[in-house]
Amino acid sequence: MIFTPVPRDIPLPLPASPELLHVLLVVAFIAHILFVNLMVGGSILVLGCELRGFGKPDYDRLARELAVTVTVNKSLAVVLGVAPLLLINVLYTIHFYTANALTGTAWILLIPAIATAFLLLYLHKYTWDRLADHKWIHVGILAIAVALFLAIPLVFLANVNLMMFPDRWTGIRGFVSALLLPNVFPRYFHFLCASLIVTSLFGVWYFGRATYPIESKFTSFTRPAIRRIFYSVAFMVSLVQFVVGPLVLFTLPARGLHPNMVFVILLGAIMALPAVWMMWKELSVREPHGERLRYIVAYLSMTVACMAIGRHMYRETALAEHREQMLVATQQWVLASEQAAHDRETGQALAATGVSPGQAHFQSTCGACHARDHRLVGPPLTEIATIYAGDPEGIVSWARAPGKKRADAPQMPAFASLGDEKLASIAAYMLEAGATP
Amino acid sequence: MDLPVFHLDFLNNRMLIAIIAVLHVVINHGMAVGGIPLIAYLERRGLRTGDGAWDKLAFQILSVFFIVTTTIGALTGVGIWLSASLVNPYAIGSLIRVFFWTWFVEWLVFVTEVALILAYTLTWKTWIGPRKQAHVKLGVVLAIASWATMALIVSILGFMMDPGSWHSDRTLFSGMLNPLYLPQLAFRTPLAMLMAGSFGLVIVPWVTERGSQLRTEAIRTIGRWMLAWTIPCVLGGLWYIRAVPDAMANNLAVALLTQALEGWANTAIRVLMGACLVITGIALWAARWPKSIRPPVLVTPAILAIVLLGTFERVREFVRKPYAIAGYLYSNGLRVDDYPLLQRDGILTHATYTTVRRVTPDNQIAAGREVFNLACTRCHTVDGVNGIRDVLARMYGDDSAWNSEAIVGYVGAMHEIRPFMPPFPGNEAEKRALAAFLVSLQFERDVIEGAQVTGVEAPPRPTSPDPAPIFVAI
Numbered sequence: 001m002i003f004t005p006v007p008r009d010i011p012l013p014l015p016a017s018p019e020l021l022h023v024l025l026v027v028a029f030i031a032h033i034l035f036v037n038l039m040v041g042g043s044i045l046v047l048g049c050e051l052r053g054f055g056k057p058d059y060d061r062l063a064r065e066l067a068v069t070v071t072v073n074k075s076l077a078v079v080l081g082v083a084p085l086l087l088i089n090v091l092y093t094i095h096f097y098t099a100n101a102l103t104g105t106a107w108i109l110l111i112p113a114i115a116t117a118f119l120l121l122y123l124h125k126y127t128w129d130r131l132a133d134h135k136w137i138h139v140g141i142l143a144i145a146v147a148l149f150l151a152i153p154l155v156f157l158a159n160v161n162l163m164m165f166p167d168r169w170t171g172i173r174g175f176v177s178a179l180l181l182p183n184v185f186p187r188y189f190h191f192l193c194a195s196l197i198v199t200s201l202f203g204v205w206y207f208g209r210a211t212y213p214i215e216s217k218f219t220s221f222t223r224p225a226i227r228r229i230f231y232s233v234a235f236m237v238s239l240v241q242f243v244v245g246p247l248v249l250f251t252l253p254a255r256g257l258h259p260n261m262v263f264v265i266l267l268g269a270i271m272a273l274p275a276v277w278m279m280w281k282e283l284s285v286r287e288p289h290g291e292r293l294r295y296i297v298a299y300l301s302m303t304v305a306c307m308a309i310g311r312h313m314y315r316e317t318a319l320a321e322h323r324e325q326m327l328v329a330t331q332q333w334v335l336a337s338e339q340a341a342h343d344r345e346t347g348q349a350l351a352a353t354g355v356s357p358g359q360a361h362f363q364s365t366c367g368a369c370h371a372r373d374h375r376l377v378g379p380p381l382t383e384i385a386t387i388y389a390g391d392p393e394g395i396v397s398w399a400r401a402p403g404k405k406r407a408d409a410p411q412m413p414a415f416a417s418l419g420d421e422k423l424a425s426i427a428a429y430m431l432e433a434g435a436t437p
Numbered sequence: 438m439d440l441p442v443f444h445l446d447f448l449n450n451r452m453l454i455a456i457i458a459v460l461h462v463v464i465n466h467g468m469a470v471g472g473i474p475l476i477a478y479l480e481r482r483g484l485r486t487g488d489g490a491w492d493k494l495a496f497q498i499l500s501v502f503f504i505v506t507t508t509i510g511a512l513t514g515v516g517i518w519l520s521a522s523l524v525n526p527y528a529i530g531s532l533i534r535v536f537f538w539t540w541f542v543e544w545l546v547f548v549t550e551v552a553l554i555l556a557y558t559l560t561w562k563t564w565i566g567p568r569k570q571a572h573v574k575l576g577v578v579l580a581i582a583s584w585a586t587m588a589l590i591v592s593i594l595g596f597m598m599d600p601g602s603w604h605s606d607r608t609l610f611s612g613m614l615n616p617l618y619l620p621q622l623a624f625r626t627p628l629a630m631l632m633a634g635s636f637g638l639v640i641v642p643w644v645t646e647r648g649s650q651l652r653t654e655a656i657r658t659i660g661r662w663m664l665a666w667t668i669p670c671v672l673g674g675l676w677y678i679r680a681v682p683d684a685m686a687n688n689l690a691v692a693l694l695t696q697a698l699e700g701w702a703n704t705a706i707r708v709l710m711g712a713c714l715v716i717t718g719i720a721l722w723a724a725r726w727p728k729s730i731r732p733p734v735l736v737t738p739a740i741l742a743i744v745l746l747g748t749f750e751r752v753r754e755f756v757r758k759p760y761a762i763a764g765y766l767y768s769n770g771l772r773v774d775d776y777p778l779l780q781r782d783g784i785l786t787h788a789t790y791t792t793v794r795r796v797t798p799d800n801q802i803a804a805g806r807e808v809f810n811l812a813c814t815r816c817h818t819v820d821g822v823n824g825i826r827d828v829l830a831r832m833y834g835d836d837s838a839w840n841s842e843a844i845v846g847y848v849g850a851m852h853e854i855r856p857f858m859p860p861f862p863g864n865e866a867e868k869r870a871l872a873a874f875l876v877s878l879q880f881e882r883d884v885i886e887g888a889q890v891t892g893v894e895a896p897p898r899p900t901s902p903d904p905a906p907i908f909v910a911i
Contacts, residue, residue: 005895007439007789010530011772015537015609072555075507078515079551082544085518090533094439097526101441104523104889111457111516118508169441173892333775333787340778 028083035077041199042070099163106175120145183251200234224287256318268306275299358429385434392427444887449822461513468502471633477576527770528761624673634663635738660723758857767859805874844872
């Protein structure tokens with residue numbers, strides 16, 4: 001039987017209103033993921049362009065120019081990742097840390113992996129001329145970085161996915177089992193497509209700007225030609241996205257689905273339609289002028305906003321009930337903890353005020369299951385005093401190694417380790433307390 | 438208890454954080470907080486003297502710092518976060534509830550810092566001539582932003598050691614303005630400047646020609662820079678030492694050298710002081726006789742500074758034990774307030790994730806193993822770094838079989854005998870089970886794999902607490 005764990009939360013209040021924190025999380029995440037898109041998509045496109053550059057040198061120059069933006073965007077991607085990490089830690093502390101621990105090896109390997117990818121990007125950028133006669137080595141450096149950028153998102157996705165499904169936590173054995181949960185891989189391909197689209201549109205803008213010195217950088221590429229290259233990528237990958245997107249929606253575990261959330265996601269998808277149509281229009285002339293870019297970006301921004309909000313709604317729905325259960329468990333824990341602390345102090349105080357040691361020991365040790373005159377877990381003292389009248393030694397023997405006389409009561413644990421002296425004082429008290437009317 | 442137990446049984450969980458964090462601090466002190474002021478200073482030198490060579494030197498140093506800070510520097514910063522979340526999620530989880538806004542503001546400053554260092558580096562070659570003045574100013578603004586990130590985070594570090602009035606106030610500012618805050622900042626700021634100088638000394642011979650006027654002048658300048666910051670560093674250090682709570686200062690000997698070498702504490706302190714004097718001596722040499730100083734000597738302050746900083750961070754983290762957050766949370770991740778409950782009912786009773794729910798005569802070793810996993814693995818491994826087998830062998834030798842009763846007695850009192858140890862967070866039965874497990878380790882090497890490998894089990898928790906056989910008083 002699968003038992004969904006209900007851990008207790010950190011018993012400290014949230015640092016701000018949940019609504020504010022949720023808004024900050026969605027906004028901060030959008031900023032982060034856009035730059036991650038530019039970093040991953042950019043690296044892939046640089047690689048693609050550099051490979052095409054073997055046949056056509058202007059592609060090599062395009063790759064080089066684009067590479068400059070990738071090293072800038074990577075730094076912004078990392079620093080913008082701090083806020084969503086902080087917010088997710090605060091809002092979903094237990095869920096996120098659980099996923100982190102269960103995928104811990106891969107999770108911590110992110111650090112050397114990303115650092116290495118970044119160093120390789122710099123190496124790639126700064127050895128362009130030096131390795132001009134060793135192109136395959138140069139491409140190889142970037143290929144390793146791209147391979148890392150293709151693997152790294154899987155670790156993040158496995159984590160943000162696993163955190164949403166507490167019923168799966170006890171079934172995980174290491175990172176790979178978390179990776180194979182639904183619906184990590186569809187989301188991964190969705191992300192990769194988005195990265196290519198975002199970077200391509202960025203390319204349309206970056207190289208199409210009037211202030212960009214296109215003539216000094218390229219021999220045959222013109223602004224419209226470069227726009228065409230990037231619009232083509234954006235358009236084709238968008239078509240793929242219209243397959244991958246629905247796949248993501250379809251494979252999402254039912255736990256987090258809600259009509260509102262589906263509506264928001266579909267709204268986002270619909271917003272993308274005019275954007276893709278406009279990409280097509282841009283491509284339908286020989287020299288794309290880029291005038292529609294701002295509208296494409298405007299529509300896709302709405303898509304991104306809807307998707308970001310929708311995925312947040314999904315997570316909230318998936319976790320709502322579990323978080324309520326956790327809240328109850330946390331409250332019970334804090335109460336039990338305070339009670340135990342109080343009992344300890346009282347026990348110590350009582351011992352000091354002349355309450356018999358027997359009574360103090362009884363209360364702290366036995367009182368949880370044996371009340372004076374009614375059944376709690378085991379029989380009440382009145383009954384015990386009748387059974388063992390005049391025979392405290394009998395109580396001690398029983399307590400040392402209880403048998404099982406009652407079918408309707410749970411097995412009493414053994415208390416031999418209390419020691420005979422304490423047991424004797426408890427027994428004496430029990431007989432006395434159980435006998436008095 | 439409420440989270441799967443990530444564990445590295447060879448490297449030790451603390452070492453994971455230590456490697457990442459010390460690397461991060463070395464980089465951010467030496468190449469950002471201290472590095473940027475040094476570079477801005479050199480750039481201004483170039484502007485004032487009209488000597489382009491200074492400008493070029495400053496840019497070359499910046500290039501090295503830029504590459505390292507935006508790759509390893511940035512990622513180890515995130516790495517502290519990720520590793521702390523794995524190794525002591527209760528500590529970091531609690532801290533972010535208290536200090537969320539501190540970290541949020543710090544993040545805003547980080548974004549500013551990254552944007553500024555990108556701008557500073559990428560406009561160096563284009564903001565020339567009349568725009569140079571503006572570029573120098575940009576460097577100054579960047580230096581302030583870098584320092585601000587340190588100023589914010591140090592408040593949290595200080596809090597962990599002495600929360601001050603937060604115990605009663607429980608507000609953000611009472612937490613930030615803790616007794617350690619200003620002393621630690623007064624120490625770290627000049628320290629960062631010194632480290633930057635020591636890294637500068639390493640880079641200068643690399644990018645200047647041997648025997649050149651520039652090399653001589655650069656070494657002299659950086660030597661003077663380091664000397665200027667030496668006295669403030671010493672004063673800040675003394676202030677900081679005085680602010681460390683007494684109970685924690687007593688842990689210093691073990692903190693420095695581990696238990697095995699406790700007796701050498703005084704020697705260790707002398708060695709460290711010696712290292713500081715060597716750094717100062719080399720700085721003086723560089724400042725007075727820059728022509729005569731050779732690259733192997735120039736590299737020495739940087740190496741010593743890294744060792745010293747690593748030692749300082751280790752000591753700072755260790756003397757805080759048995760607490761992760763003094764008075765609130767022990768290093769084992771358990772709250773001080775929860776101890777009466779845990780010591781009455783047992784930790785196995787209440788743990789969300791455990792392979793054993795209750796100790797029975799048949800499962801002593803398995804139960805003891807789980808107790809060890811839940812209560813001890815934040816700091817101990819079985820047979821790796823700070824392995825419990827080594828600890829026990831040191832305590833009880835290998836000549837005779839380890840005595841279970843003796844271990845039970847020790848575990849119950851270890852927080853009194855070794856002040857850096859937290860009290861045992863379980864009941865009597867669990868103490869015995871733990872002892873059984875530990876005794877079994879004498880002749881059989883066991884290894885505890887973390888939840889990141891084994892996964893977790895989550896048997897139902899009992900709704901009513903199991904009455905404990907013994908009522909333990911602290």
